[in-house]
Amino acid sequence: MSPSKAKARSRAPDKKPAPRIAHKGILEVRELTTYFKLGVGDVKAVQGVSFDLEPGESLGLAGESGCGKTTAALSILKLLPENGRIVSGEVLFDGRNLAKRTEYGMSRIRWKEISIIFQGAMNALNPVRETGKQIAEPIQLHEGLSEGKAMVRVKELYDLVGISQKRVMDFPHQLSGGMRQRAMIAMALACNPKLVIGDEPTTALDVMVQAQILELIGRLRKELDLSFILISHDLSVMAETCDKGVIMYAGEVVESGTTSHIFNNATHPYTRQLIKAFPNIHEKREMVSSIKGDPPNLVDPPAGCGFCPRCDERDGSCATEHPQMVEVESGHFVRCVHVRSQRSDAFVREDEAAPDVRGA
Numbered sequence: 618m619s620p621s622k623a624k625a626r627s628r629a630p631d632k633k634p635a636p637r638i639a640h641k642g643i644l645e646v647r648e649l650t651t652y653f654k655l656g657v658g659d660v661k662a663v664q665g666v667s668f669d670l671e672p673g674e675s676l677g678l679a680g681e682s683g684c685g686k687t688t689a690a691l692s693i694l695k696l697l698p699e700n701g702r703i704v705s706g707e708v709l710f711d712g713r714n715l716a717k718r719t720e721y722g723m724s725r726i727r728w729k730e731i732s733i734i735f736q737g738a739m740n741a742l743n744p745v746r747e748t749g750k751q752i753a754e755p756i757q758l759h760e761g762l763s764e765g766k767a768m769v770r771v772k773e774l775y776d777l778v779g780i781s782q783k784r785v786m787d788f789p790h791q792l793s794g795g796m797r798q799r800a801m802i803a804m805a806l807a808c809n810p811k812l813v814i815g816d817e818p819t820t821a822l823d824v825m826v827q828a829q830i831l832e833l834i835g836r837l838r839k840e841l842d843l844s845f846i847l848i849s850h851d852l853s854v855m856a857e858t859c860d861k862g863v864i865m866y867a868g869e870v871v872e873s874g875t876t877s878h879i880f881n882n883a884t885h886p887y888t889r890q891l892i893k894a895f896p897n898i899h900e901k902r903e904m905v906s907s908i909k910g911d912p913p914n915l916v917d918p919p920a921g922c923g924f925c926p927r928c929d930e931r932d933g934s935c936a937t938e939h940p941q942m943v944e945v946e947s948g949h950f951v952r953c954v955h956v957r958s959q960r961s962d963a964f965v966r967e968d969e970a971a972p973d974v975r976g977a
């Protein structure tokens with residue numbers, strides 16, 4: 618969202634303050650369902666997605682391209698394109714349900730309370746306006762400062778993200794890819810938000826610069842006590858940066874838990890294949906596309922498990938039975954018909970469980 622667009626949209630005030638709902642974390646996404654309208658039908662891009670975030674916590678949203686990560690983020694901020702709509706569910710941010718907010722109500726939340734860093738800084742920045750002035754825009758808009766005063770803050774932000782203050786009047790094309798992404802991070806932090814969403818913030822960058830930007834995000838998170846959602850198709854990014862993880866497939870969450878649950882006790886066959894596709898975060902990696910087959914068509918998603926056609930472990934029930942999320946151990950949830958709830962140290966799939974020998 619460009620700040621000028623946000624300004625243009627922020628006309629009519631909400632009639633009355635939105636009610637606050639009892640809440641635990643800073644963000645609770647509950648059964649979020651978002652569709653896109655196409656001539657052939659609705660693309661069911663996000664289906665019943667739930668996750669939550671505590672203050673200061675970082676959450677990784679991972680999965681192959683097309684599984685609904687960006688749509689989930691755009692739904693939280695209500696920045697969906699015209700053919701997109703939130704069909705049902707709640708986005709509780711500090712107890713306010715953003716899914717029900719008006720455009721004006723959202724314009725007061727974006728940048729100031731929740732901001733987003735997009736993947737391609739070159740596309741997100743205006744090529745014919747000085748980068749520093751673009752970062753000053755949301756500060757002027759939300760804090761009511763003059764451009765001169767806002768530019769003082771931009772220089773501080775440049776220091777914070779590691780760009781020389783001398784570069785504030787550079788146009789985007791005069792900055793390197795890494796510097797542009799640092800400028801996008803500066804813009805996301807401009808109004809001191811509580812929650813920042815990074816949508817593949819390092820994907821377009823080379824490996825060295827990726828590592829530097831991730832290091833920067835990690836440092837800023839701690840220094841500014843930010844809550845952070847990091848979206849990536851690359852699980853190693855989640856491993857490096859996040860406290861907990863949410864694995865999405867075909868619009869649904871298929872596994873969620875702490876980063877340690879996801880990496881040390883990955884249970885959904887899709888998560889296990891994703892991890893195999895990125896064998897070691899410090900070594901040469903294969904691409905995610907090494908998982909054979911393609912994700913399903915989300916206009917007409919499969920009746921049973923969405924991953925069934927690609928799953929080596931499928932059996933008859935997988936094609937017909939739509940699995941529910943099951944808590945396999947405290948805080949670790951999996952959506953697979955073969956998995957049953959078992960709160961013990963040694964989690965086992967149902968078909969691998971040892972026979973019951975009591976009384977034998």
Ligand SMILES: Nc1ncnc2c1ncn2[C@@H]1O[C@H](COP(=O)(O)OP(=O)(O)O)[C@@H](O)[C@H]1O
Pocket residue numbers: 653654655660662680681682683684685686687688689698700701915
């Ligand atoms: N504006 C749109 N109109 C129709 N379908 C869309 C639109 N935007 C995204 N989609 C579809 O929604 C699904 C989820 O996309 P997206 O959220 O971008 O996934 P990801 O970020 O995980 O790559 C995909 O099938 C994609 O093709």
Ligand SMILES: [Mg+2]
Pocket residue numbers: 683686687688816
């Ligand atoms: Mg995306």
